[in-house]
Amino acid sequence: MVSSVAPPGAGVALEENPVATLDWAALQQRVENCTRCPLHETRTRTVFGTGNRNADWLIIGEAPGRDEDREGEPFVGRAGKLLTEILFAAGYQREDVYIANILKCRPPNNRDPSPEEVACCHAYLERQIELIQPALILAVGRIAAHNLLHSDLQVGRLRGRVHRYGQRQIPLIVTYHPAYLLRSPLEKRKVWDDLQLAQETYRKYLAGITDNN
């Protein structure tokens, strides 16, 4: 019987490389071709993430909505415009930070991501975090906060303090999702407070770098 084993390196599909070993280009391609969860059947485009891949600030939202699914970019439309304004108020252009979502594909009718979908997609976000090595993560909205912190507390109870994420203990701040702010504009004041906490946390990070030099 003839063996069908390929010689080392020959014919090995890219799919066989663990996500945790991929560089940016391979990771993006893996996401574009991903069929790991049923959302691939209904998406128009994957939404990989955008911005500065060397950013100190990483913004993580929920999942693509209708506009994002059409354009392939996170946080576009009215909520995206508001996020851009919020970042500007904190002294950042959108291009200064990196913006990603918990999920790379749109759940139909903008329903909440299922735990199974989040589990399927998590390796991609984890790899992005590893490649960026941010100084600070801003978790925007309930879905991002719950999945990153493994908590089911309300955003109102998770915001206002510094959490830590992952092995590197990256400081993580929770705030409201801009889509929520569009419905509840009176909460904008709290987002401003959250940004100030983020800036203070980031300043301490920079001071720590300086102290250690």
Ligand code: SF4
């Ligand atoms: S949501 Fe994530 S895991 Fe599901 S198909 Fe899209 S990229 Fe793949």
